[in-house]
Amino acid sequence: MNLRRDVFQAIADPTRRAILLLLATQSMAAGAIASNFDTARPTISKHLQILTECKLLRQEQNGREIHYHVNAKTMKEVADFIEPFRQMWDERFNKLEDIMKKYKA
Amino acid sequence: MMERKTKISAENGKQELVITREFDLPLELLFKAYVEPEIVEQWMGTKVLKLENKKHGAYLFETSDPKGNVAFLASGVIHDFVPDEKITRTFEMENTPFAPQLEFLTFEKLTDHTSKLTMHVVYKSVALRDQLLQLPFAQGISMAHDRLESLFNNLNK
Numbered sequence: 001m002n003l004r005r006d007v008f009q010a011i012a013d014p015t016r017r018a019i020l021l022l023l024a025t026q027s028m029a030a031g032a033i034a035s036n037f038d039t040a041r042p043t044i045s046k047h048l049q050i051l052t053e054c055k056l057l058r059q060e061q062n063g064r065e066i067h068y069h070v071n072a073k074t075m076k077e078v079a080d081f082i083e084p085f086r087q088m089w090d091e092r093f094n095k096l097e098d099i100m101k102k103y104k105a
Numbered sequence: 106m107m108e109r110k111t112k113i114s115a116e117n118g119k120q121e122l123v124i125t126r127e128f129d130l131p132l133e134l135l136f137k138a139y140v141e142p143e144i145v146e147q148w149m150g151t152k153v154l155k156l157e158n159k160k161h162g163a164y165l166f167e168t169s170d171p172k173g174n175v176a177f178l179a180s181g182v183i184h185d186f187v188p189d190e191k192i193t194r195t196f197e198m199e200n201t202p203f204a205p206q207l208e209f210l211t212f213e214k215l216t217d218h219t220s221k222l223t224m225h226v227v228y229k230s231v232a233l234r235d236q237l238l239q240l241p242f243a244q245g246i247s248m249a250h251d252r253l254e255s256l257f258n259n260l261n262k
Binding site for chain 1: 115134239
């Protein structure tokens with residue numbers, strides 16, 4: 001439960017979303033990722049740590065460097081984030097329909 | 106499994122979304138559900154303090170949490186009102202950090218007994234749209250989390 005809550009918080013941050021976007025097509029080392037941002041390197045490291053902890057990214061040892069990859073499985077769950085919003089409206093409209101069917105009767 | 110009647114279309118990087126729903130109701134009854142205060146109260150689960158169904162009219166809804174405390178006030182102005190056809194209005198949750206949104210509601214007759222609602226919502230920014238889209242998810246998570254927590258607390262007693 002905590003895991004998914006963290007995923008939500010992780011993607012709510014614009015820098016972390018930009019990192020995910022950057023890594024969508026290729027894996028990169030921390031230094032290369034940081035060079036794409038004006039933000040201080042330790043800040044980017046912190047973002048990478050958060051993204052890794054909630055399993056949006058996974059690390060892979062590549063010689064002396066650690067490369068970061070997007071974790072496709074967790075990203076799939078992120079795509080489902082819209083579903084509760086849809087359900088909220090669906091329940092509301094189901095209620096509307098029920099009420100108006102009785103109204104007609 | 107229940108049929109998925111309500112559809113959401115939210116393209117990446119856009120500050121708008123479209124909600125569509127087909128109803129087993131004649132158009133007139135669907136539209137009435139948006140106009141009659143006592144009916145709006147029932148399906149929206151909100152108190153209707155004001156609902157002026159006309160161009161330049163305004164509305165004010167009061168929503169309470171399950172304990173009966175006022176959770177938020179929703180308000181807006183009506184820009185266009187054509188019976189059985191469309192409502193154009195703004196929507197704002199007062200005393201929240203969320204900027205007002207613009208809503209285009211279109212009502213269509215499909216058959217004598219069915220109708221369709223299209224709700225086109227435009228937000229101030231892409232980020233705000235995404236944030237509001239994720240809100241029910243976040244609330245669901247936090248509610249489930251609270252339930253788990255209270256369950257564990259009870260077990261530990």
